[in-house]
Amino acid sequence: MPCHFPATPVRPPCLQCGFPTRATEGHDVNKRRKNGLYGEPSAELSALMRTGWADTEQRDLRPIEQAPYTARRRAALSARFPGERIVVPSGNLKIRSNDAHYPFRPFSGYVHLTGNQARGCALVLEPRVDGGHDAYCYQLPRDDRDSNEFWTGDTSEFWMGRRHSLAEAEQLLGLPCRDVRGAAGELAAATAVPTRIVRGHDAVLEAALPTDEERDAELEEALGDLRLVKDEWEIGQMRLAVDSTVRGFTDCVSELSRAVATSERWIEGTFFRRARLEGNDVGYGSICAAGNHATIMHWTHNDGPVRPGELLLLDAGVETRTLYTADVTRTLPVSGTFTPVQRKVYDAVHEAQEAGIAAVKPGAHYRDFHEAAQRHLAERLVEWGFIDGPADRAYELGLQRRFSIAGTGHMLGLDVHDCAAARNDGYVDAVLEPGMVLTVEPGLYFQADDLSVPEEYRGIGVRIEDDILVTADGCENLSAGLPRSADDVESWMRDIAG
Numbered sequence: 001m002p003c004h005f006p007a008t009p010v011r012p013p014c015l016q017c018g019f020p021t022r023a024t025e026g027h028d029v030n031k032r033r034k035n036g037l038y039g040e041p042s043a044e045l046s047a048l049m050r051t052g053w054a055d056t057e058q059r060d061l062r063p064i065e066q067a068p069y070t071a072r073r074r075a076a077l078s079a080r081f082p083g084e085r086i087v088v089p090s091g092n093l094k095i096r097s098n099d100a101h102y103p104f105r106p107f108s109g110y111v112h113l114t115g116n117q118a119r120g121c122a123l124v125l126e127p128r129v130d131g132g133h134d135a136y137c138y139q140l141p142r143d144d145r146d147s148n149e150f151w152t153g154d155t156s157e158f159w160m161g162r163r164h165s166l167a168e169a170e171q172l173l174g175l176p177c178r179d180v181r182g183a184a185g186e187l188a189a190a191t192a193v194p195t196r197i198v199r200g201h202d203a204v205l206e207a208a209l210p211t212d213e214e215r216d217a218e219l220e221e222a223l224g225d226l227r228l229v230k231d232e233w234e235i236g237q238m239r240l241a242v243d244s245t246v247r248g249f250t251d252c253v254s255e256l257s258r259a260v261a262t263s264e265r266w267i268e269g270t271f272f273r274r275a276r277l278e279g280n281d282v283g284y285g286s287i288c289a290a291g292n293h294a295t296i297m298h299w300t301h302n303d304g305p306v307r308p309g310e311l312l313l314l315d316a317g318v319e320t321r322t323l324y325t326a327d328v329t330r331t332l333p334v335s336g337t338f339t340p341v342q343r344k345v346y347d348a349v350h351e352a353q354e355a356g357i358a359a360v361k362p363g364a365h366y367r368d369f370h371e372a373a374q375r376h377l378a379e380r381l382v383e384w385g386f387i388d389g390p391a392d393r394a395y396e397l398g399l400q401r402r403f404s405i406a407g408t409g410h411m412l413g414l415d416v417h418d419c420a421a422a423r424n425d426g427y428v429d430a431v432l433e434p435g436m437v438l439t440v441e442p443g444l445y446f447q448a449d450d451l452s453v454p455e456e457y458r459g460i461g462v463r464i465e466d467d468i469l470v471t472a473d474g475c476e477n478l479s480a481g482l483p484r485s486a487d488d489v490e491s492w493m494r495d496i497a498g
Contacts, residue, residue: 041148049151056162061171066115066322069233071174073113073226078125078133080222085195086125086133087187087209088223089202093119093155103281107201108414109223111323114173118163120180122205127193137173138180141166184208198223217421224422227413229435234413235469237324238437239478241279242467244318245326246481248274252314253496256306256334264288264302267314275318283325284416287315290334294461295445297406308335311342313461317416327416327439328479329465336493338486341456345444346486349462352376352442353484356408360440360468360475364432370408373442377404386453403446403453409439412467434472441465 041049077086090106104119114123120140125133142165143150143157151158166177178186187195188208195209196219230238248271252259259266267288275282285300293299294313306312312334317326331346333339338346356373375391378400382389387399394400411418411427418437419427443463446453467478483492 041152046148049148050145053145057165058168058171061168063174064115064172066233067172067174069231070113070115072231074123074125074133074135076226077113077222078135081125081196081219082131083127083194085127085187085190085193086123086219087195087197087205088113088123088219089198089205090114090116090119090121090123091201099154105281105323107198108227108323108418109198109220110201112223112227112414114175115322116169116173117323118169120202122180122183122202123175124187136176136178137169138183139164139166139169139177140181141179220421221423224419225426227419228411228422228426228430229433230413230437231435234324235435235437237320237322238326238413238467238469241283241318241320241324241326242328242478243481244274244278244320245316245328246479247278248316248318249314249328249330249482250496253332253493256312256332256493259290259306259312260308260334262306264290264293264304264306267306267312268302271314271316275316279318279320280323281319283317283319283327287313287329289313289315289461292448292459292461294331294463295447295459296461297445306334309339310334311460311462313463315463315465323414325412325414325416326467326479327412327465328467328482329441329443329463330482330484330489331462331464332489332493336497337490342460342462343486345446345457345460345462346464348377348380349442349444349464350485352380353440353464353466356440356442357466357468357475357477360432360438360470362432362434362470362472362474366428366430366432366438369438369440373408373440374400374404377442377444403444404442405445406443408442409465409468412437412439432470434470436470437478438468438470439465440468 088110090110093101093104096102106117106119110121110123111117114137116137118139122138123135124138125135127133140163142163150156157163164172166179169177184204187205195211196216197206197209197211198220199206199216251274252267252270255266255270268286271286272282286302287299288302289296289299290304290306290312291310293304294311311331313329313331315329317328319325333342352373355376356369359369359372375395378395379391381387381400381403382391382394386403387394413419441463443461445461446457446459448459450458464484469476469478483489
């Protein structure tokens with residue numbers, strides 16, 4: 001990574017950036033933060049840096065394709081909080097270590113209402129006297145080329161890439177845009193306006209706006225509620241995410257032999273390549289779990305061996321460039337063929353998933369698909385003698401949870417666990433509606449040290465997960481492009497292997 005702390009031209013040069021440094025200090029980060037630059041650049045260098053730049057302003061930009069939809073979402077939020085100011089920040093850079101940042105990913109509630117992915121922004125809904133709200137967006141403007149800051153600042157455009165000007169952002173978002181550097185003062189000055197802010201994303205704005213924590217939590221709930229039912233544009237993005245994910249899974253199967261020769265890391269890297277090629281990123285840390293690692297729900301170390309004769313549980317999703325993510329799991333026999341006991345477990349999970357998917361339809365309760373899948377797993381576990389029956393009693397007592405551990409699904413969208421802050425009566429206690437997108441993902445996990453099951457089951461973990469759209473007359477499996485039955489999985493893998 002290039003160093004971005006220039007110094008006066010009388011000191012030894014940094015080997016990375018070429019700017020001279022104080023020999024006794026080098027690039028000590030604490031001193032950099034305390035003292036800023038190692039002296040000021042010469043007047044000649046400053047003058048040179050401020051001249052000779054072309055005008056790159058784009059004056060004929062078209063609005064982003066989701067702009068009409070974001071306007072409707074803002075109108076829905078406005079109706080929920082009449083007479084109140086609403087502030088929704090995008091978030092800021094976060095330190096990974098020392099002076100290196102994590103890649104920036106904006107707050108999903110902000111993206112949903114604006115379509116914008118820039119850091120350091122805030123959407124404001126300002127209440128009008130006659131009702132409704134005026135919406136505008138605070139953003140970081142282009143750097144001023146008449147200031148040294150544009151090339152010396154560690155998060156300046158010169159170092160991190162060009163930003164949209166406020167005028168450009170207005171064209172793209174269909175929103176008036178203001179300089180975010182004045183946001184805290186301007187918002188704090190209007191003390192008579194009751195205000196809510198989404199907390200945890202912008203400490204400066206939070207400090208400037210002494211709001212009520214409980215009322216702020218209600219705002220975050222409302223943003224979750226707004227995302228429960230996807231509009232047609234969002235459903236299109238979900239299809240793109242799933243289709244890329246299907247191709248990513250195919251990539252991984254085609255490179256299984258390389259994973260056997262290396263480790264789970266090869267699978268992780270293979271899927272990531274597809275995610276970056278066709279989308280923004282992976283939507284969450286990929287789970288590439290071979291052998292006993294498949295029994296660990298959130299195995300993301302992905303550094304273990306991949307061995308023939310064992311299973312590979314691959315749970316991964318592509319995040320589109322508009323930040324909608326898929327979430328799909330397949331459990332694959334590394335050698336291409338299930339052993340009899342692996343198939344027995346796999347078939348039980350597949351049957352449970354079939355029962356769960358059949359329960360997804362408009363008018364059904366959200367919990368119905370979970371109950372249908374879990375009841376089936378309880379029946380199989382009683383049949384195998386792993387838990388005491390009868391099956392109805394075992395289910396009511398939750399005995400199957402020893403081997404199924406997690407719930408059977410969740411909402412999906414801008415976040416892999418989308419709408420997490422939504423109210424229970426709109427989510428887990430709700431009735432399904434067309435436009436909702438959720439996962440159905442039952443599993444059975446027999447830990448390697450579990451003495452309550454026969455030895456041949458120990459270390460086997462199976463999960464099958466698909467992304468399901470609730471439709472007007474039932475549901476659609478968006479990830480049906482990947483095989484699910486044991487026979488179809490084996491046939492698919494043979495075809496890829498050639």
